Amino acid sequence: MNSFRLDRRLALVTGASRGIGCGIARALAGAGADILLAARPSPDLEQAAAQIRALGRRAETCAVDLHDIEGIPAWFDEVVRQHGRPDILVNAAGTTRRAPAESLTMEDWNENITVNLTAVFALCQAFARHSIAAGAKGKIINIASLMVAAARRTNSAYAASKGGLGQLTKALAVDWADKGILVNAITPGYIATKLTEPLWTDPEFDAWVKKRTPLGRWGTPEDLGAPAVFLAAPASDFITGQILFVDGGWISTF
Numbered sequence: 001m002n003s004f005r006l007d008r009r010l011a012l013v014t015g016a017s018r019g020i021g022c023g024i025a026r027a028l029a030g031a032g033a034d035i036l037l038a039a040r041p042s043p044d045l046e047q048a049a050a051q052i053r054a055l056g057r058r059a060e061t062c063a064v065d066l067h068d069i070e071g072i073p074a075w076f077d078e079v080v081r082q083h084g085r086p087d088i089l090v091n092a093a094g095t096t097r098r099a100p101a102e103s104l105t106m107e108d109w110n111e112n113i114t115v116n117l118t119a120v121f122a123l124c125q126a127f128a129r130h131s132i133a134a135g136a137k138g139k140i141i142n143i144a145s146l147m148v149a150a151a152r153r154t155n156s157a158y159a160a161s162k163g164g165l166g167q168l169t170k171a172l173a174v175d176w177a178d179k180g181i182l183v184n185a186i187t188p189g190y191i192a193t194k195l196t197e198p199l200w201t202d203p204e205f206d207a208w209v210k211k212r213t214p215l216g217r218w219g220t221p222e223d224l225g226a227p228a229v230f231l232a233a234p235a236s237d238f239i240t241g242q243i244l245f246v247d248g249g250w251i252s253t254f
Protein backbone atom coordinates (compact mmCIF):
# COMPACT_ATOMS: atom_id res chain seq x y z
CA MET A 1 0.00 0.00 0.00
CA ASN A 2 3.08 2.26 0.01
CA SER A 3 2.23 3.09 -3.59
CA PHE A 4 -0.65 5.16 -2.21
CA ARG A 5 1.46 7.04 0.35
CA LEU A 6 2.82 10.58 -0.05
CA ASP A 7 5.34 10.69 2.80
CA ARG A 8 8.08 13.30 2.34
CA ARG A 9 6.11 14.87 -0.55
CA LEU A 10 5.16 18.56 -0.71
CA ALA A 11 1.89 19.48 -2.44
CA LEU A 12 0.81 22.93 -3.57
CA VAL A 13 -2.99 23.10 -3.70
CA THR A 14 -4.79 26.15 -5.09
CA GLY A 15 -8.31 26.90 -3.92
CA ALA A 16 -7.37 25.07 -0.71
CA SER A 17 -9.37 27.28 1.65
CA ARG A 18 -12.68 25.51 1.04
CA GLY A 19 -14.65 23.06 -1.08
CA ILE A 20 -12.91 20.65 -3.41
CA GLY A 21 -9.44 22.16 -2.87
CA CYS A 22 -9.75 21.85 0.90
CA GLY A 23 -11.05 18.28 0.67
CA ILE A 24 -8.14 17.27 -1.56
CA ALA A 25 -5.58 19.04 0.65
CA ARG A 26 -6.85 17.11 3.67
CA ALA A 27 -6.68 13.80 1.80
CA LEU A 28 -3.13 14.44 0.55
CA ALA A 29 -2.09 15.30 4.11
CA GLY A 30 -3.76 12.12 5.36
CA ALA A 31 -1.55 10.19 2.92
CA GLY A 32 1.55 11.86 4.37
CA ALA A 33 2.11 14.98 2.26
CA ASP A 34 2.94 18.42 3.60
CA ILE A 35 0.69 21.08 2.11
CA LEU A 36 1.13 24.59 0.68
CA LEU A 37 -2.36 26.06 0.69
CA ALA A 38 -2.69 28.73 -1.99
CA ALA A 39 -5.74 30.99 -2.02
CA ARG A 40 -6.80 34.55 -1.27
CA PRO A 41 -6.18 35.40 2.40
CA SER A 42 -9.23 34.53 4.51
CA PRO A 43 -10.24 32.98 7.83
CA ASP A 44 -11.22 29.88 5.82
CA LEU A 45 -7.63 29.57 4.56
CA GLU A 46 -6.20 29.73 8.07
CA GLN A 47 -8.79 27.20 9.29
CA ALA A 48 -7.93 24.82 6.45
CA ALA A 49 -4.24 25.07 7.36
CA ALA A 50 -5.06 24.35 11.00
CA GLN A 51 -6.95 21.20 9.91
CA ILE A 52 -3.84 20.01 8.04
CA ARG A 53 -1.60 20.68 11.04
CA ALA A 54 -4.05 18.74 13.23
CA LEU A 55 -3.29 15.77 10.95
CA GLY A 56 0.36 16.09 11.94
CA ARG A 57 1.53 17.58 8.64
CA ARG A 58 3.23 20.85 7.82
CA ALA A 59 0.84 23.44 6.36
CA GLU A 60 1.86 26.81 4.95
CA THR A 61 -0.60 29.41 3.66
CA CYS A 62 0.44 31.15 0.43
CA ALA A 63 -1.69 34.16 -0.45
CA VAL A 64 -2.20 34.38 -4.20
CA ASP A 65 -4.33 36.35 -6.69
CA LEU A 66 -4.90 34.17 -9.75
CA HIS A 67 -6.02 37.22 -11.75
CA ASP A 68 -2.42 38.48 -11.68
CA ILE A 69 -1.17 36.20 -14.45
CA GLU A 70 2.04 38.18 -15.00
CA GLY A 71 2.82 37.90 -11.29
CA ILE A 72 2.48 34.10 -11.03
CA PRO A 73 6.07 33.16 -11.99
CA ALA A 74 7.60 35.46 -9.35
CA TRP A 75 4.99 34.35 -6.81
CA PHE A 76 5.86 30.72 -7.46
CA ASP A 77 9.61 31.47 -7.16
CA GLU A 78 8.97 33.07 -3.76
CA VAL A 79 6.88 30.11 -2.58
CA VAL A 80 9.74 27.78 -3.50
CA ARG A 81 12.30 30.05 -1.82
CA GLN A 82 10.29 30.23 1.38
CA HIS A 83 8.79 26.73 1.65
CA GLY A 84 10.57 24.42 -0.79
CA ARG A 85 9.81 23.05 -4.26
CA PRO A 86 6.49 21.19 -4.47
CA ASP A 87 6.42 17.66 -5.92
CA ILE A 88 2.68 17.87 -6.55
CA LEU A 89 0.52 20.69 -7.94
CA VAL A 90 -3.27 20.55 -7.60
CA ASN A 91 -5.13 23.27 -9.54
CA ALA A 92 -8.42 23.29 -7.66
CA ALA A 93 -9.12 27.03 -7.69
CA GLY A 94 -11.98 27.90 -10.00
CA THR A 95 -14.79 30.30 -10.59
CA THR A 96 -18.00 30.48 -12.55
CA ARG A 97 -20.27 33.14 -14.02
CA ARG A 98 -23.68 31.80 -15.00
CA ALA A 99 -25.65 33.79 -17.58
CA PRO A 100 -27.34 33.22 -20.95
CA ALA A 101 -24.63 33.53 -23.60
CA GLU A 102 -26.36 36.47 -25.26
CA SER A 103 -26.13 38.52 -22.09
CA LEU A 104 -22.81 37.33 -20.67
CA THR A 105 -20.43 40.26 -20.25
CA MET A 106 -16.91 40.10 -21.65
CA GLU A 107 -15.73 40.84 -18.11
CA ASP A 108 -17.40 37.64 -16.89
CA TRP A 109 -16.09 35.70 -19.89
CA ASN A 110 -12.54 36.88 -19.16
CA GLU A 111 -12.93 36.08 -15.44
CA ASN A 112 -13.68 32.43 -16.21
CA ILE A 113 -10.95 32.04 -18.81
CA THR A 114 -8.36 33.86 -16.68
CA VAL A 115 -8.89 31.94 -13.43
CA ASN A 116 -9.93 28.51 -14.75
CA LEU A 117 -7.52 28.23 -17.69
CA THR A 118 -4.81 30.89 -18.11
CA ALA A 119 -3.81 30.91 -14.43
CA VAL A 120 -3.69 27.10 -14.46
CA PHE A 121 -1.32 27.18 -17.43
CA ALA A 122 0.89 29.76 -15.70
CA LEU A 123 1.01 27.68 -12.51
CA CYS A 124 1.74 24.46 -14.42
CA GLN A 125 4.51 26.23 -16.35
CA ALA A 126 6.11 27.59 -13.17
CA PHE A 127 5.86 24.17 -11.50
CA ALA A 128 7.43 22.45 -14.51
CA ARG A 129 10.26 24.98 -14.82
CA HIS A 130 11.26 24.37 -11.20
CA SER A 131 10.92 20.59 -11.52
CA ILE A 132 12.94 20.49 -14.76
CA ALA A 133 15.65 22.76 -13.31
CA ALA A 134 15.94 20.41 -10.32
CA GLY A 135 15.86 17.28 -12.49
CA ALA A 136 12.90 16.19 -10.41
CA LYS A 137 9.74 14.31 -11.27
CA GLY A 138 6.34 15.90 -10.59
CA LYS A 139 2.60 15.32 -10.63
CA ILE A 140 -0.02 17.82 -11.69
CA ILE A 141 -3.73 17.32 -11.05
CA ASN A 142 -6.15 19.76 -12.70
CA ILE A 143 -9.71 19.94 -11.38
CA ALA A 144 -11.95 20.21 -14.41
CA SER A 145 -15.69 19.55 -14.64
CA LEU A 146 -18.36 17.49 -16.38
CA MET A 147 -18.18 20.42 -18.75
CA VAL A 148 -15.09 18.98 -20.37
CA ALA A 149 -17.61 16.72 -22.11
CA ALA A 150 -20.99 18.48 -22.10
CA ALA A 151 -22.51 21.85 -21.24
CA ARG A 152 -25.43 23.09 -19.21
CA ARG A 153 -27.41 26.16 -20.18
CA THR A 154 -26.00 29.51 -18.93
CA ASN A 155 -22.49 28.10 -18.60
CA SER A 156 -20.82 29.14 -21.88
CA ALA A 157 -17.70 30.72 -20.34
CA TYR A 158 -17.27 28.04 -17.67
CA ALA A 159 -17.74 25.21 -20.19
CA ALA A 160 -15.22 26.81 -22.56
CA SER A 161 -12.67 27.21 -19.77
CA LYS A 162 -13.11 23.65 -18.48
CA GLY A 163 -13.14 22.19 -21.98
CA GLY A 164 -9.87 23.96 -22.59
CA LEU A 165 -8.53 22.67 -19.29
CA GLY A 166 -9.21 19.09 -20.38
CA GLN A 167 -7.21 19.57 -23.57
CA LEU A 168 -4.48 21.55 -21.77
CA THR A 169 -4.09 18.58 -19.41
CA LYS A 170 -3.42 16.28 -22.36
CA ALA A 171 -1.11 18.78 -24.08
CA LEU A 172 1.05 19.29 -21.00
CA ALA A 173 1.11 15.54 -20.37
CA VAL A 174 2.69 14.92 -23.76
CA ASP A 175 5.02 17.93 -23.53
CA TRP A 176 6.42 16.90 -20.16
CA ALA A 177 6.26 13.08 -20.21
CA ASP A 178 9.97 12.88 -21.03
CA LYS A 179 10.66 15.17 -18.08
CA GLY A 180 8.89 12.84 -15.65
CA ILE A 181 6.08 15.31 -15.00
CA LEU A 182 2.70 13.54 -15.13
CA VAL A 183 -0.42 15.62 -15.78
CA ASN A 184 -3.98 14.38 -15.23
CA ALA A 185 -7.41 15.86 -14.55
CA ILE A 186 -10.23 14.99 -12.21
CA THR A 187 -13.69 15.94 -13.46
CA PRO A 188 -16.07 16.19 -10.52
CA GLY A 189 -19.77 15.63 -10.98
CA TYR A 190 -22.15 17.81 -9.03
CA ILE A 191 -20.40 18.47 -5.72
CA ALA A 192 -22.07 20.33 -2.87
CA THR A 193 -19.80 23.34 -2.34
CA LYS A 194 -20.04 27.15 -2.05
CA LEU A 195 -19.71 27.42 -5.84
CA THR A 196 -22.76 25.21 -6.36
CA GLU A 197 -24.72 26.54 -3.37
CA PRO A 198 -27.30 28.32 -5.58
CA LEU A 199 -27.96 24.92 -7.15
CA TRP A 200 -28.16 22.52 -4.22
CA THR A 201 -30.35 24.97 -2.29
CA ASP A 202 -32.79 24.96 -5.22
CA PRO A 203 -35.22 22.04 -4.55
CA GLU A 204 -35.94 21.50 -8.25
CA PHE A 205 -32.25 21.49 -9.24
CA ASP A 206 -31.40 19.31 -6.23
CA ALA A 207 -34.02 16.75 -7.29
CA TRP A 208 -32.72 16.82 -10.89
CA VAL A 209 -29.12 16.17 -9.84
CA LYS A 210 -30.15 13.28 -7.58
CA LYS A 211 -32.24 11.76 -10.38
CA ARG A 212 -29.64 12.37 -13.12
CA THR A 213 -26.74 10.95 -11.07
CA PRO A 214 -26.76 7.11 -11.10
CA LEU A 215 -25.46 7.01 -7.52
CA GLY A 216 -28.40 9.24 -6.60
CA ARG A 217 -26.64 11.94 -4.60
CA TRP A 218 -24.48 15.04 -4.74
CA GLY A 219 -20.78 14.40 -4.35
CA THR A 220 -18.75 15.83 -1.47
CA PRO A 221 -15.22 17.27 -1.45
CA GLU A 222 -14.19 14.12 0.45
CA ASP A 223 -15.29 12.00 -2.54
CA LEU A 224 -12.52 13.68 -4.54
CA GLY A 225 -9.77 13.23 -1.94
CA ALA A 226 -8.79 9.61 -2.53
CA PRO A 227 -8.84 9.91 -6.35
CA ALA A 228 -6.47 12.87 -5.95
CA VAL A 229 -4.22 10.85 -3.65
CA PHE A 230 -4.16 8.11 -6.31
CA LEU A 231 -3.14 10.54 -9.06
CA ALA A 232 -0.51 12.13 -6.80
CA ALA A 233 0.97 8.83 -5.59
CA PRO A 234 3.35 6.26 -7.11
CA ALA A 235 0.28 4.10 -7.80
CA SER A 236 -0.41 6.22 -10.90
CA ASP A 237 3.17 6.40 -12.21
CA PHE A 238 2.10 5.04 -15.61
CA ILE A 239 -0.93 7.31 -15.97
CA THR A 240 -0.68 10.69 -17.70
CA GLY A 241 -2.95 12.76 -19.91
CA GLN A 242 -6.02 11.13 -18.42
CA ILE A 243 -9.34 12.65 -17.38
CA LEU A 244 -10.83 10.81 -14.40
CA PHE A 245 -14.59 11.32 -14.00
CA VAL A 246 -15.50 11.32 -10.30
CA ASP A 247 -19.16 11.98 -10.98
CA GLY A 248 -21.36 9.27 -9.46
CA GLY A 249 -21.79 7.75 -12.91
CA TRP A 250 -23.19 10.93 -14.51
CA ILE A 251 -21.21 10.84 -17.76
CA SER A 252 -21.94 7.14 -18.35
CA THR A 253 -25.71 7.41 -18.68
CA PHE A 254 -28.28 9.34 -20.72
Ligand code: GCO
Nearest residue numbers: 145146147152188189190196
Ligand atom coordinates in the same frame (compact mmCIF):
# COMPACT_ATOMS: atom_id res chain seq x y z
C1 GCO B 1 -23.45 24.38 -13.02
C2 GCO B 1 -22.46 23.86 -12.00
C3 GCO B 1 -21.47 22.90 -12.65
C4 GCO B 1 -20.65 22.22 -11.56
C5 GCO B 1 -19.59 21.29 -12.08
C6 GCO B 1 -20.15 20.05 -12.69
O1 GCO B 1 -23.67 25.59 -13.10
O2 GCO B 1 -24.03 23.50 -13.71
O3 GCO B 1 -21.77 24.95 -11.41
O4 GCO B 1 -20.65 23.65 -13.50
O5 GCO B 1 -20.00 23.20 -10.79
O6 GCO B 1 -18.77 21.93 -13.00
O7 GCO B 1 -19.07 19.20 -13.04
